Amino acid sequence: MERTPPHPDVSEFDLQQVLEALVDPVRRSIVTQLDAADGADIACGAFDINVSKSTATHHFKVLREAGLIRQHYAGTSRMNTLRRTDMDQAFPGLLDALTPHGRDAG
Amino acid sequence: MERTPPHPDVSEFDLQQVLEALVDPVRRSIVTQLDAADGADIACGAFDINVSKSTATHHFKVLREAGLIRQHYAGTSRMNTLRRTDMDQAFPGLLDALTPHGRDAG
Numbered sequence: 001m002e003r004t005p006p007h008p009d010v011s012e013f014d015l016q017q018v019l020e021a022l023v024d025p026v027r028r029s030i031v032t033q034l035d036a037a038d039g040a041d042i043a044c045g046a047f048d049i050n051v052s053k054s055t056a057t058h059h060f061k062v063l064r065e066a067g068l069i070r071q072h073y074a075g076t077s078r079m080n081t082l083r084r085t086d087m088d089q090a091f092p093g094l095l096d097a098l099t100p101h102g103r104d105a106g
Numbered sequence: 107m108e109r110t111p112p113h114p115d116v117s118e119f120d121l122q123q124v125l126e127a128l129v130d131p132v133r134r135s136i137v138t139q140l141d142a143a144d145g146a147d148i149a150c151g152a153f154d155i156n157v158s159k160s161t162a163t164h165h166f167k168v169l170r171e172a173g174l175i176r177q178h179y180a181g182t183s184r185m186n187t188l189r190r191t192d193m194d195q196a197f198p199g200l201l202d203a204l205t206p207h208g209r210d211a212g
Contacts, residue, residue: 015204016131023129025122097200098121 003073005064013067013090021066022098026051027059031068034082035099041072041079109179111170119173119196127172128204132157133165137174140188141205147178147185 022028026049033047044060051059060080063069068087069080087095128134132155139153150166157165166186169175174193175186193201 016129019125019129019134019204023122023125028125091203093199094203097197097203098125 005061005071007064007070008067010067010086010090013086015091017066018068018087018091018094021062021068024059024062026055027063027068028098030059030063030080031082031095032099034069034080035084035095037082039081039084041074041081043074043077043079045077111167111177113170113176114173116173116192116196119192121197123172124174124193124197124200127168127174130165130168132161133169133174134204136165136169136186137188137201138205140175140186141190141201143188145187145190147180147187149180149183149185151183 022031029049030047034042044056045053047056049056049059060069060071060078063080064071067083067090070083071078071080073079082095084095128137135155136153140148150162151159153162155162155165166175166177166184169186170177173189173196176189177184177186179185188201190201
């Protein structure tokens, strides 16, 4: 039984799709919170975002399909990690430019 | 007679507004073409974009209001330059990450 949703390979990343994901402030907040977690995974329910559960689910799906996050199940929780290395490889500097954490480090 | 349209100061640049400007592929193409011009100005009619004149005018307005381009008249032509220094100051690395020219240089 495969419970991991599909993820694009780095070679499939598309700048237009990534920007459409990142233009939404809630999705950018999710990315920023993951970036601040320094590689740790965060459960979907543990983010500081003020949207309904179904809206949040949609946002996570958009981020996953764009290649920005990786999702996996841990028991009944869906966990999320930032695909920073993959994004940095595909679009160097983009996440650094968009996340306060990246800007501080840079 | 003031013929220069209003431009935001760097201190007024807003990341959300900049991303909304850059998420459009035609507007990103305008930015990329200006970036490749290395500081030279380009008349509105001289860009390689396949849109109507009124649509193009809208795109230039969005870019100008976000702070991405500076516009001025030269005779009857409206000329455009990329506000690269201002953008690099406000959002370091963003244009580099989004323009092939920036990526090559980096």
